[in-house]
Amino acid sequence: MFTLGCRVNQYETEAMAEKFIAEGYNIVGFDDCADVYVINTCTVTNMGDKKSRKMIHRARRKNGSAIIAVVGCYSQISPEKVSNIEGVDVVLGTRNKGDIIYLIKRVCLEHRKIIEVNDVLKNRVFEELNIDKYQYRTRAFLKIQDGCNRFCSYCLIPFARGAVCSKPPGKVVEEVKKLAQNNFKEVTLSGIHIASYGMDMKDDWNLAGILEEVDKIEGIERVRIGSIDPKFFTEGIINRIKRLKKLCPHFHLSLQSGCDETLRRMNRHYTVLEYEKIVKELRDEIKDVSITTDIIVGFPGETEEEFSKTYDFLNRIEFSKIHVFKYSPRKGTRAASMRKQIDGRIKEERSSKIIELDKKLEKQFMNKFLGKNMDVLYESQFEKNNDYYEGYTPNYIKVISRGKCGQNLEGKILNTELKSVKDGCVYGKIKSFI
Numbered sequence: 243m244f245t246l247g248c249r250v251n252q253y254e255t256e257a258m259a260e261k262f263i264a265e266g267y268n269i270v271g272f273d274d275c276a277d278v279y280v281i282n283t284c285t286v287t288n289m290g291d292k293k294s295r296k297m298i299h300r301a302r303r304k305n306g307s308a309i310i311a312v313v314g315c316y317s318q319i320s321p322e323k324v325s326n327i328e329g330v331d332v333v334l335g336t337r338n339k340g341d342i343i344y345l346i347k348r349v350c351l352e353h354r355k356i357i358e359v360n361d362v363l364k365n366r367v368f369e370e371l372n373i374d375k376y377q378y379r380t381r382a383f384l385k386i387q388d389g390c391n392r393f394c395s396y397c398l399i400p401f402a403r404g405a406v407c408s409k410p411p412g413k414v415v416e417e418v419k420k421l422a423q424n425n426f427k428e429v430t431l432s433g434i435h436i437a438s439y440g441m442d443m444k445d446d447w448n449l450a451g452i453l454e455e456v457d458k459i460e461g462i463e464r465v466r467i468g469s470i471d472p473k474f475f476t477e478g479i480i481n482r483i484k485r486l487k488k489l490c491p492h493f494h495l496s497l498q499s500g501c502d503e504t505l506r507r508m509n510r511h512y513t514v515l516e517y518e519k520i521v522k523e524l525r526d527e528i529k530d531v532s533i534t535t536d537i538i539v540g541f542p543g544e545t546e547e548e549f550s551k552t553y554d555f556l557n558r559i560e561f562s563k564i565h566v567f568k569y570s571p572r573k574g575t576r577a578a579s580m581r582k583q584i585d586g587r588i589k590e591e592r593s594s595k596i597i598e599l600d601k602k603l604e605k606q607f608m609n610k611f612l613g614k615n616m617d618v619l620y621e622s623q624f625e626k627n628n629d630y631y632e633g634y635t636p637n638y639i640k641v642i643s644r645g646k647c648g649q650n651l652e653g654k655i656l657n658t659e660l661k662s663v664k665d666g667c668v669y670g671k672i673k674s675f676i
């Protein structure tokens with residue numbers, strides 16, 4: 243199985259993997275010779291489409307007689323293109339992923355290609371998928387929401403994922419309890435537009451409500467939320483979430499541009515002043531909070547002056563991490579047909595400037611914590627040296643520390659002194675081994 247794209251896709255692949263295992267299948271590496279390949283695709287950028295096609299070809303080369311099932315956002319938006327790729331047997335969109343085994347069995351019985359792509363724009367039902375335990379992970383991602391009603395002018399996702407729908411609160415709690423029973427200490431609640439959680443429900447549920455429920459679950463020590471619309475954080479919401487003991491002080495607030503004119507063309511629903519106010523309130527109320535963001539450079543019509551406003555805004559806010567994306571037109575969106583598309587060279591230059599700024603701000607943020615002792619959840623051995631383990635503080639600083647000979651630190655939360663910053667991470671010294 244191979245996953246491209248976001249955490250929602252990661253969750254859905256994992257849920258499909260659990261179904262395969264329950265039916266007696268063995269999950270092998272994607273580069274092994276397998277009988278069935280499942281590629282969970284992404285279409286958020288042109289690159290997502292390209293990588294999705296590349297993985298289909300790779301599966302075909304590995305075993306020409308295997309069943310290849312292509313699922314997810316790229317299949318949903320471009321089912322014909324996917325179906326025409328040699329070797330593809332199942333084309334499944336973003337819904338009904340729980341039917342994957344049934345569809346594969348149908349291919350075997352009927353000896354024909356199956357295309358199952360429904361109109362997601364009419365869908366209002368959250369698809370029931372569940373996870374008991376993530377293979378090979380110490381941190382679980384949990385999809386609690388799907389769909390988006392925002393229609394940013396550059397984004398295809400509302401067409402791929404459909405309208406907002408939410409996992410019922412009782413089911414979320416049940417699933418988190420199972421993860422706790424399976425020794426997960428941390429869960430990340432994810433969705434396509436997680437700030438919309440609950441807006442499709444009759445009862446008065448929202449994301450703060452579900453966070454309060456998850457906070458009570460024994461065994462879970464940390465809760466994170468995925469990328470979130472800044473407008474979610476009203477004063478009332480901040481007052482509620484600041485009381486939560488397990489919610490990690492790290493918020494990824496998608497900004498996309500630091501210039502109001504560009505934000506308007508993007509159809510984003512906030513101004514830079516509103517955004518700045520929200521960041522200030524979060525920083526005033528939540529200790530050690532880390533604010534990270536996404537930025538798109540080279541959006542149609544982005545002048546030098548508009549870009550400078552964005553650059554200055556990023557510098558002023560002092561984000562602890564900035565993910566920068568070069569705008570790429572997606573056919574079918576409003577932005578793709580806007581005038582004044584920006585030259586690739588300019589996008590490249592703007593992207594490099596922000597990457598440089600990000601390195602400076604990230605280091606600045608990490609430096610503030612040097613000399614402090616923080617709890618780190620160690621997730622895996624550090625790739626370059628097996629004596630070392632890497633993990634994250636609650637405010638998402640990546641920490642690398644030396645283990646104790648032979649002791650496996652995966653999944654352990656250990657108090658660690660943060661000693662020095664190097665290459666985008668902090669080197670630490672574990673104070674108390676368990």
Ligand code: SF4
Nearest residue numbers: 390392393394397399
């Ligand atoms: S909020 Fe905007 S960028 Fe995010 S999924 Fe919805 S339409 Fe796309």
